[in-house]
Amino acid sequence: MENLKSIIEAIIFASDVPLSLKQLKEIINEPNKPFTKNGDQTKISEQDIKNAIDELNREYTERGSAFRIIEIAEGYQFATLPEFARWVGKLFKERTKKKLSQPALETLAIIAYKQPISKPEIEAIRGVNVDHIIKTLLEKKLITIVGRADTLGRPLLYGTTKEFLKYFGLKSLSELPKPTEIEEIMQEDDEKINSYIEVTEDEREKIPKKNGK
């Protein structure tokens, strides 16, 4: 059932930014197939939209729903109610546990391919201090200390763990794609499969290098 209320609900739900009444009005009254009330071309006013949002929130309250449409400076958006913070927090905690940041990933990649490797060597490649990241990776058990280098100061050497293999679904380190393999995958120019025609013509003009190593 398409009615103004559900349309507004759908739009606010899917939007990746908060929407103002004005923006909502524009979307709904857009000349190309605008919303019609009982087959009537009446324009929807901001007040109509405001009423619909209030009505939706009333329904959510009645139903004991866990979310509401809230209004902040930039506009309207969905949010879960504060009393569920504990549960939503658990969700995010679960998820963040498993995540790696870009710097962490780069450091992990260097360790994976260059192991055993010391912190100074990693820093020489990355050009930044990696203390914090090494600590995180150790905590996540993705790397471990495997010994000491014979070089000056005998710095600790790091290598990857079984957890690391598990994380990436590898049976052994020998399964790691080689940098040359990624070169092969990446060697293609930056043109992406965006438009059908572009791709097809591009591909047509391409001489495959299948046997060409």
Added chain:
Amino acid sequence: MENLKSIIEAIIFASDVPLSLKQLKEIINEPNKPFTKNGDQTKISEQDIKNAIDELNREYTERGSAFRIIEIAEGYQFATLPEFARWVGKLFKERTKKKLSQPALETLAIIAYKQPISKPEIEAIRGVNVDHIIKTLLEKKLITIVGRADTLGRPLLYGTTKEFLKYFGLKSLSELPKPTEIEEIMQEDDEKINSYIEVTEDEREKIPKKNGK
């Protein structure tokens, strides 16, 4: 009011990825302050969660809500009903949804049904080089490297991802459309041919044997 149904609603609503029953169960039964039923420490089962989701969806239907909790990519996530695509689409007008090219779809189909599969194997089926496409599919996270083949050269093996399931609106790989087996294609075509032409015994023998080795 904290009850299991609203807690599940809150958790799924706040997640930007599908959550499996198992994940939901873990969050709800987490040792640190788990959910309690009437002050009782009863563990919540996956079935309890599934029932709550069904109940929630029933309520959304009754209310004429624009979204439902759908089963997608091995989990549950809130999503708008397709009939609101027209309105929500207006929101994302500028960024027109990009579709995959024909070669990309073909390659993806091969990977989906034959996974884990190596590049040479894909190329044997498509009869063309697929470097470029593999790269794009990897970037789009529709496929991923899943290991190495034991065959000569130990080529990398590819498989599909959860993103793939989500992109095609699938609950799991078992939902993939059943391919018409070669045998069936042959049969169909045979029937077609038979219904159109009278084939003499002689000619019939010229048709290569199906499993012809």
Added chain:
Amino acid sequence: MKYKVKLPYFEGPLDLLLFFIKRDELNIYDIPIAKITKDFLEYIQLMQMLDLEIASEFIVMASTLMQIKAKMLLPKPNVENEEEEEDPRAELVKQLLEYKKFKELAGEFEKMEDEASKIYYRGYFKHDARDYYDENETYEFLKDVSLFDLLTAFKKAFENASEKEVHEIEVQNYKVEDEIENIINRLKIKSRFSFSEFFEEYHEKIRIIVAFLAILELARLKKIKISQQDTFGEIFIERAFEEQERYAANAI
């Protein structure tokens, strides 16, 4: 040389063969090899005339077709052997059928893609209630990482490293405090901008580093939020101080 000629496009030799079979309503199990070879070669000639590069697969297929044709012309060996004698076309037919199967499946995939594109997921989560959400983990809040990401990261790390060796750094006197003020001022005008947008006007490496430190400091002070939508996606800096706070922010 890139000619953009709209010639009926084929994915490859198999696709072209399937086209001929469909166009001429040929029996796929009894392909008239002479005719199809002729059509195939004509197509290649057309491509040559148009000065299009011909993928090596087409050449390989042309030779395969000619081989099959030659075999078919050979007189049949003794009759007793006939049962074991494989049709020279059998391998090709098998290949064509296999390819045809996936071509059809690709059509199914396209329909599924279409249907799935009508479904939208929730897009904005910023104000969702969540307790013990550790601000320090903001940087860690990324999507799942694959092996491909790992390799890409490796490549990137080395590319960046080699760049560093090439450029001489002219030491300038940039202060983190100045950059903080600069960022705050920019955020007053625009509440959110992307990393790449931000660094566009920075050319010296040392200044980029100083500005980056300023961003980190602001994030620590919770004056800004740093977010990213996809792994390796654009990173955004967002104003996290309120209207009335903006003036005070100057005093940092």
